Amino acid sequence: MNQSSSSPTCSNNSQSSANNDGDELAAKLARRNMIAEGEPVEQAKPPKLGIYSEFHEFSRKQIKYFMETFKKYDEDHDDYIDFNELKRMMEKLGEAQTHIALKNMLKLVDEDQDGKVSPREFMLIFRYASTGQLSCSEVFNELAASVDVVKEGVHAAADFFQAKIEEQTKLSKFEEEIRAEQEEKKLQQAAKKERRQQFLANKAVFT
Structure with a gap:
């Protein structure tokens, strides 16, 4: 009795698997026919890989x-x-x-x-x-x-x-120091020019 009761279950599973395989094959053949006849078909999507599998390097x-x-x-x-x-x-x-x-x-x-x-x-x-x-x-x-x-x-x-971040901070400080030095040189040159003009003006008064 046990053997006879288990057989139909195995038979049903096999039949179900066969039906699924048959349906999949039929779908593939139908798609090929549509492509051959120039009919629009949905683009087949490649299997999606997990991120660890895809970027295995x-x-x-x-x-x-x-x-x-x-x-x-x-x-x-x-x-x-x-x-x-x-x-x-x-x-x-x-x-x-x-x-x-x-x-x-x-x-x-x-x-x-x-x-x-x-x-x-x-x-x-x-x-x-x-x-x-x-x-x-x-x-x-x-x-x-x-x-x-x-x-x-x-x-x-x-x-x-x-x-x-530290590298950027150091670079910014360095650039600020350079700008400060350049500004100081400009002020010194302007002061020197002003003193020169004042000297020439005073000299003109006494000549």
Whole structure:
């Protein structure tokens, strides 16, 4: 009795699987016929890969940090980095870009052409940087390399950002000192010129 009761169940499962395979094959054949006859068909979508599988050249710690960086500069939290957010991000990295350079970067990674950067497209920035396809590849390669894949990746990358900020601060102070020196020289030259004119005026009185 037990054997006879279990057989129909196996038979039903096999039949169901066969039906599914048959339906899938029929759908593929129908699609091929439509293409051959020139009828419009829906574009077949490639299987969607997970971000870790697609960007396998980076470690999991690197990818996690890149995603944290994305969230940091997605200021309005709409899950996209728009042109202005991208501009501010590059300024924070000490690599301010011209309007045209930013447009070119966005055009390179903006695969769906919506004018903004999705998390996946943000990953493309690091991929293209690693192959030297960006004019500012170095800063992204430095950031990727700063994530220690053995130890504290997030801390290493955070140190990178802090170092960039300190570098920008030092540069700003240096520029201020140069401007102050130039201003002081201008004042000294103006004072010297004024004394010279006064001397000539006094000399003219006594001659």
